[in-house]
Amino acid sequence: MRVQVKAFAGFREILGPDIALELPEGSTLTGLLEGLGRRSPGIQKALFDDQGTPLKSVIIMVNKKRQTRAEFVSRELHDGDEVAIYPPVAGG
Amino acid sequence: MLTDSERERYSRQILLFGEEGQERLKSSKVFIAGAGGLGCPAAAYLAAAGVGHLVIADCDSVDRTNLNRQILHYESDIGRPKVVSAREKLLSMNPDIRVEPLAVIISDNNASTLVSGCDLVVDALDTFTDRYALNRAAIRNRIPYIHGAVSGFDGHMATIIPGETACLECMVPEAPPRSVFPVVGTTPGLIGVLQAHEAIKQITGQGEPLTNQLVLWDGKASQFTMIRVERDPDCPACGGDSRASGRRREI
């Protein structure tokens, strides 16, 4: 199946604005995030803490709906889903 | 009551929300936390719209590096307190309003006292630690809170109604890592004006508030994206709030 990943702010700078990922059926959101992390140390550091837990400060959405960290593990992805990643900006 | 000169000054918007709406703006007290990139455009539009009482809090002085975006501060203001510089420009723009400058650092200790008695809070701060203090103060005092933040070409904003909608800590439960942020002035310009816009809607009762969603501005693509966010029943800031425990409002 094919999932679209849309990256915002600091994440877009690392990943590019829009990428399509080919994933095995039954993949979860956690699986997708870990797969992204394996692409580069920069992505790993932007998504996970030293223990490999997803950072609370990063907002992850599936089809425009915010996912809680409990949902990262349980959320199965489907063909055509759009995952968006937004590390909130903080300046003023 | 509006004066004749106020009726004239605001005539174009009185066409939109009537003298009643204008009077609501006039009798409102809005707390603007920060007189920087977001606070300057937000304050300018709220002053121009006729919000009767603006409180502007910022402890910094104007630095030359501020001038690419903090549009109420001029070259001649370098070294002056930002709140003094901002107040001067706002009053020369609209002498009919009151602008109260507060050169303070907002913290958990003083936030609740500072915002008490205000009708609305505009979050134009630049760290999440300070924002969390302000968010909790707004929840405690049940004051609508308009959040905004920017970096580079990106920004986001949201409207929070304490007791009813997701709060800042529901949306961003942990502060993003601190860094010196690069920024082009148009990014806080856009987000700050959107914050003022939401504030005017809220005060005059026009339209629908931007609650339970985060509006992302992707300035490189020049696109807005809306993200739905829900209240976290376990939110440490608003989760223990009984009126705010996620129950639907009864009619």
Ligand SMILES: [Zn+2]
């Ligand atoms: Zn909350």
